[in-house]
Amino acid sequence: MVKIGASILSANYGHLEEEVKRVERAGVDFIHIDVMDGHFVPNISMGIGIANYVKSITSLPTEVHLMVEHPEMFIPMFGDMDMITFHIESCRFPFRTINLIKERDSKPVVALNPSTPLNTLEYILEEIYGVLVMTVEPGFSGQKFIPQMLGKIERLRRLIDREGYNVQIFVDGGINLENAPKVVEAGADALISASAIFNTGDVEEAVRRLREAVKSVKL
Ligand code: DX5
Ligand code: ZN
Numbered sequence: 001m002v003k004i005g006a007s008i009l010s011a012n013y014g015h016l017e018e019e020v021k022r023v024e025r026a027g028v029d030f031i032h033i034d035v036m037d038g039h040f041v042p043n044i045s046m047g048i049g050i051a052n053y054v055k056s057i058t059s060l061p062t063e064v065h066l067m068v069e070h071p072e073m074f075i076p077m078f079g080d081m082d083m084i085t086f087h088i089e090s091c092r093f094p095f096r097t098i099n100l101i102k103e104r105d106s107k108p109v110v111a112l113n114p115s116t117p118l119n120t121l122e123y124i125l126e127e128i129y130g131v132l133v134m135t136v137e138p139g140f141s142g143q144k145f146i147p148q149m150l151g152k153i154e155r156l157r158r159l160i161d162r163e164g165y166n167v168q169i170f171v172d173g174g175i176n177l178e179n180a181p182k183v184v185e186a187g188a189d190a191l192i193s194a195s196a197i198f199n200t201g202d203v204e205e206a207v208r209r210l211r212e213a214v215k216s217v218k219l
Contacts, residue, residue: 002190002194002214003043003178003189003190003191004027004028004029004030004190004191004193004195004210004211005028005029005030005031005032005063005170005190005191005192005193006023006030006031006032006171006192006194006197006198006207007052007065007141007192007194007197008020008026008031008032008046008194008198009031009141010035010141010142010194010195010197010198010199011194012197012198014030016050016053016054017057018056019198019203020054020058021057021073022052022203022204023170023197023203023207024058024060024205025060025082025204026197026206026207026208027202027207027208027211028060028197028207029061029065029190030060030062030063030082030083030190031058031060031062031063032063032065032172032194033050033051033062033063033065033068033081033185034046034065034066034067034130034141034142034194034201035047035051035056035063035066035067035068035074035113036067036139037067037068037069039068039069040068040069040087040090040138041067041138041139042139043140045150047075047148048074048078050146051064051081051154055080055081055187059070060081060154060202061082061083062081062082062083063081063082063083063084063109063170064075064078064081064083064084064085065085065132065172066078066084066085066087067087067111067138067139068090070090071086071087071090071091071097071205072086072093072096072097072100072209073093075097075100075101075104075185076100076104076203078106079106080104080106081106081107082106082107083106083107083108083109083129083130084101084104084106084107084108084109084110084200085110085111085130085132085170086109086111086205087110087111087112087113087155088110088111088112088116088120088121089113089116090151091172092096094110094124095126098110098127099129100184107121107128107129107130108128108129109128109129109130109131109132109168109170110124110128110130110131110132111131111132111133111134111172112131112133112134112135113134113138114134114135114136114137114148114149114152114192118152118155118159119123121156123164124167125159125160125163125167126163126165128165129168129207130168130169130170130189130190131167131168131169131170132150132171132172132192133149133152133156133169133170133171133172133185133188134172135149135171135172135173135174135175135183136173136174137170137175137215141175141194141195141217142173142194142195142199144174145173145174145175145176145208146173146174146177149171150182150183150186151186152185152187153169153171153183153187154186154187156169156187156219157169157186157187157207159189165207167192168189169187169189169190170188170189170191170192170209171183171187171189171190171191172192172193172216173192173198175191175192175193175196176193176196176212177196177209177210179187180207180210180214181211181213181214181216181217184214184217185192185217191210191214193210195203195213196210
C-alpha cells in the first residue's frame, strides 16, 4: 500500500502537538519535517528543536528533509530521526554522507530537485533507502505540482525495478487529490503532503480522501 507522509510545514505551530496527534489519528504513515537554512532554499523553517519535540510526541517514524547547504554538518544532530533526506545538489560527497547517516542507524534518502537528472543517482542507488523526487522547487508549501515530474517518476521506477534495487520512491510537493493517483500510477511508494492535509479544515477527512483517491490505482 502507498504510504502517506504529513509534512508539518503547513501545520499550526501554536498547536503542534494537536496537529501531530490529528494526523496520527488520521492514519498517516510518517511525519515529514522540513528543515530550511535560508541558503539552499530561499526560506527558513524549523530546526533540531522542533524535530526532537515532534519525535518525542509521536510514535510514527520521522523523516527529516534537509534543504540545507552542507547537509553532512547536520547529520549528527538529526541522528535520532528514522530517515534523513538530503539533497544531492548540496552534497559534494554523497557516499560519505550516506555512511554518516547509516552510522547513526538512520535511513538515508536522497532528494532531487525537479531539474536534477536521474543519472546523478547512478552510483549511489544501491546504497540508499529511498529517493525523494521533488515535484515543486523546494522552499515553500502550497506550490503547483510540476507535471513533467510524472515522467521522471516513471523512469526512476523502471530503473529501480530493472536493477532490482530495494529503494523507495518518495514524492514531495504539490500533491493533491487530482494528481495523487497519477503519481502513484507513475510508481511512487510514498506521497508527502503539507497543504492538502493541513490547509483543509479537516485533517482526518483530507487524509481519508487522499487514501481513497490512490486506492483504486492499478499498478
Ligand atoms: C517544500 C517542502 C515540502 C512541502 C510540501 O519545499 O519540501 O515538503 O512542505 O508542501 P505542499 O504539499 O503544500 O506542496
Ligand atoms: Zn519536504
